[in-house]
Amino acid sequence: MRLPEFEYFEPESLEEAINQLAKNNSCTIIAGGTDLVVALKQRLQNSRYLISLDKIPSLKKITKKDDAVIIGAMSTLDDIINYTLIKEKFPALRKAAWDVGSPLLRSIATIGGNICLNTRCRFYNQSLFWRSSREECFKVGGNICHVAKKKNSCVSTFSADIPPVLISYGARVKLVGANEERVIPLENFYSGDGRFPNVILSGSKEILTEIEIPIPQNNLKSCYHKYRMRESIDFPLIGVSVAIQFNEEKRCGDARIIITGAGTGPVEPAQVRGMLLNKKLNANLISDAAEAAVTEIYPFKTTLISPRYKREVAKIIISEAIREVGGI
Amino acid sequence: MKKTIRLVLNGEEKNLLVNVNQTLLDVLRDDLGLTGTKKGCNQGECGACTVLINGKPVSSCSLLAVKADGKSIDTIESVAKEGHLHPIQIAFNEKGAIQCGFCTPGMILVTKNLLEQNPNPQIDEIKEAISGNICRCTGYLQIINAIKSLAKS
Numbered sequence: 001m002r003l004p005e006f007e008y009f010e011p012e013s014l015e016e017a018i019n020q021l022a023k024n025n026s027c028t029i030i031a032g033g034t035d036l037v038v039a040l041k042q043r044l045q046n047s048r049y050l051i052s053l054d055k056i057p058s059l060k061k062i063t064k065k066d067d068a069v070i071i072g073a074m075s076t077l078d079d080i081i082n083y084t085l086i087k088e089k090f091p092a093l094r095k096a097a098w099d100v101g102s103p104l105l106r107s108i109a110t111i112g113g114n115i116c117l118n119t120r121c122r123f124y125n126q127s128l129f130w131r132s133s134r135e136e137c138f139k140v141g142g143n144i145c146h147v148a149k150k151k152n153s154c155v156s157t158f159s160a161d162i163p164p165v166l167i168s169y170g171a172r173v174k175l176v177g178a179n180e181e182r183v184i185p186l187e188n189f190y191s192g193d194g195r196f197p198n199v200i201l202s203g204s205k206e207i208l209t210e211i212e213i214p215i216p217q218n219n220l221k222s223c224y225h226k227y228r229m230r231e232s233i234d235f236p237l238i239g240v241s242v243a244i245q246f247n248e249e250k251r252c253g254d255a256r257i258i259i260t261g262a263g264t265g266p267v268e269p270a271q272v273r274g275m276l277l278n279k280k281l282n283a284n285l286i287s288d289a290a291e292a293a294v295t296e297i298y299p300f301k302t303t304l305i306s307p308r309y310k311r312e313v314a315k316i317i318i319s320e321a322i323r324e325v326g327g328i
Numbered sequence: 329m330k331k332t333i334r335l336v337l338n339g340e341e342k343n344l345l346v347n348v349n350q351t352l353l354d355v356l357r358d359d360l361g362l363t364g365t366k367k368g369c370n371q372g373e374c375g376a377c378t379v380l381i382n383g384k385p386v387s388s389c390s391l392l393a394v395k396a397d398g399k400s401i402d403t404i405e406s407v408a409k410e411g412h413l414h415p416i417q418i419a420f421n422e423k424g425a426i427q428c429g430f431c432t433p434g435m436i437l438v439t440k441n442l443l444e445q446n447p448n449p450q451i452d453e454i455k456e457a458i459s460g461n462i463c464r465c466t467g468y469l470q471i472i473n474a475i476k477s478l479a480k481s
Contacts, residue, residue, distance in 0.1 A: 001370060007329045008348035008394055034390045037351065038371045050348075054395060078384070102460025103438070104375055104387040108395075232459035233373050 001041040001127060006048055010055045014176060014209065017051055021205055022178040024049045029200075029207060031074055031113040034105045039118065043128040044140070059112075059209060062086075071211045073112025077101075080111055089215055090169065092222035092241055096161040099226045102233045112208050115163050115173065115189070119156035119197045119264055120235060121147060121302040138195055147300050154194030155300040157261060159235040163190075164258035164266045165224050168243035171213040175199065177206040186211075190265035197264055219246045221325035225317045236261040237305050238314045242321040244276070252276040257289075257322075262297035262314060269296035281326035290318040333397040338406035346393040353377045353388040356403060364404035364433050368462075375461030378434035379403050385438045387460070404433035407440065416440060416478060423474035427465035434461045439475050447480040 011017040021027050028047035030036055039045045053059055059074035062083050069085060077097040080086055086094055100106060100114060123131070123146040124139045136142025138154035145151045163186060171186045189199050196202040216222070222243035228234035239260040245253035255276040259267045272293050279285055294314045299307040329348045334341070337360075346355050353370075356362045356379070365388060368376030372390035379388045380402040407414045416439050419425070426432050435458060442449055442457040449457065454475045463471060 002354075003349040003351065003392075005329075006349055008331065008392070010394075030392075033392060033395065034372050034387070037390050037392065041370065052395070101372070102375065102387075103457065104378055104385050104460035105372055105390065107381070107384045107386050108391060233462075 003037070003040050004043065004046065006040075006050050008050050008052065010052045012055045014056055014058070014207065017053060017056065018176060018178050018207060020049070020051055021207065027051060029053060031116075032076065032105075032109040033113075034101065034109045035113065035117060042126065044118075044124065053112075053207070064215075067215050069213050069215060071111055071213070073115070073208045073210055074110050075112075077106040077109050077111065077114070081106070085215075090165075090213065090222070092165045092224040092243065093162070093169070093213075096165040096224040096226075096239075096241065099224070099236075099239075100161050105233075111162060111211065114160050115166070115186070115211070116198060116200050116208060117158075117160040118201060119154075119194050120159045121154075121156035121194075122304065123147065123302075124156055147302055154264070155302065156194040156197075156264065157300070157302040158190070158197060158263060158265045159261055160266075161224070161226060161236055161239055161260065164239060164241040164260045165222070165243075166211060166213065167258045167266055167268070168222065168241040168256040169213050169216065170256075171211055173208055174210045174212070175204070175206040176209050177204065181209075183212070187266065187268070192263070192265045194264040216243075217245070220244070221246065221327075223321050223324045225321040225324075227313050227317050237303060238262060238299075238310055238317060240314070240318050240321050242318075242325050244322075244325050249280070251278050251280050253278075257293060257318065259293070259297055259314065259318075262299045262310065267297050269293040271296070281322065281328055283328070286319050286322045286326070286328070289322060290315045293318050331394050331397075333394060335396050335398065336400040338402055344393075348392065348394050350393045351389050352379065352391045352393045352396050352401070355393040356388065362403050362405055366430055366433060368430065373462070374431075375434045375438070376431055378437045378461065380437050380441060383441060383444065385434075385441050385460070402437070404437060407436060414440075416443070416474075419474045419478050420471070423470050423477060425467060425470040425474035427463075427467050431461055431463045431465075435463070435471055439478070442475070443478060449475070449479055451476065 026048040030050045059072040061072045080097040167186050174183050224241045226236045226239040241258045244255040294311045299310040366376035368374035370389045372387045377389040
């Protein structure tokens with residue numbers, strides 16, 4: 001498969017990039033391109049203009065500012081894995097970055113790209129020829145969902161590894177548009193709509209420039225567990241990020257559990273946070289929390305794995321992840 | 329739309345006029361005739377198209393050629409010198425780590441990077457290093473043995 005025709009710009013400043021984005025309608029930002037290039041080959045994207053952020057050095061910096069780490073959106077996953085402060089303070093972030101794709105992709109794929117990753121589906125992520133044998137689905141602008149026939153909307157699955165971890169650390173992202181810039185909590189970046197899963201893919205004409213993560217206290221324990229068919233080069237079937245703040249008596253303070261691969265966006269089972277608050281972790285509590293968590297996810301058969309299987313696996317990896325942070 | 333890029337390809341400085349919608353793999357194979365780099369899945373999943381960019385292994389099918397501007401690229405053609413196989417290639421031959429040969433250029437480049445970073449890799453580190461390269465003949469054990477035989481101690 002060859003790439004379609006497009007024009008390619010390499011602005012040298014953020015202002016220039018935003019102006020070009022505002023000027024043209026059929027415009028897509030390209031970061032590392034490991035996912036976008038495939039989407040272009042499969043004609044899932046039909047952009048006439050690509051704007052590369054390669055030549056804007058400020059987007060590639062990782063810095064410590066007061067009590068937060070600021071990660072430029074164009075930092076590669078290798079940069080994240082090798083950054084000392086991330087190794088020390090954000091083990092779950094490092095693990096999630098490590099779990100993306102393969103070493104050959106992590107040297108070019110970026111954290112911004114992973115945050116903006118499109119949702120996936122076995123009827124969508126296929127070549128144009130393959131897709132042409134079926135009616136167009138919601139995801140490409142049609143009127144049907146091949147996965148959930150009775151649904152009135154797209155159920156394609158959110159499959160990024162890094163956003164759940166960032167949300168569990170309380171990260172915020174900076175979005176810069178032509179007239180304003182805003183900083184929003186990462187969970188608000190996702191819409192829950194399978195067709196347009198995040199702010200950028202909804203066509204907001206903004207650029208994600210940086211991610212700000214508060215440096216956690218020493219008593220915050222975190223981890224990321226990912227389940228997939230093969231140990232590398234695979235999207236998560238289910239991934240779970242757990243970050244729990246423990247007080248001096250080892251009771252849970254704020255507990256954030258974020259699940260990927262189980263909906264059109266990252267899912268945070270609301271009742272679990274309350275269930276764990278002020279409790280000491282033990283085997284029964286953990287198993288109850290995992291049971292409760294999976295009642296709040298609604299996986300569809302967007303891969304070859306059945307929703308029921310996904311739910312069972314989710315239960316297991318959520319328990320394992322909570323056990324790991326609790327040292328049980 | 330075309331663009332001129334400057335790069336160091338296998339140690340030689342080059343100015344290339346490329347289409348912006350060409351991947352680095354297409355430029356290497358179609359324009360430059362460097363067909364040692366293979367086109368497998370063409371989706372960044374199999375690692376047959378591995379090249380070294382500034383010394384690091386990258387899937388060249390997933391990288392637009394224009395993004396290689398200003399970088400140093402090494403392909404499998406740069407590994408053997410003056411008609412003599414590189415020690416990695418010799419080890420792959422001797423250990424039977426080559427069957428159909430389609431994954432071999434990628435495996436060798438990944439090994440080259442691994443041994444430069446870590447001259448004495450353990451089995452786990454070897455498996456991690458080749459985790460982006462798929463061998464459909466499934467000769468992984470021989471490949472791991474070949475790499476292990478090159479470890480310094």
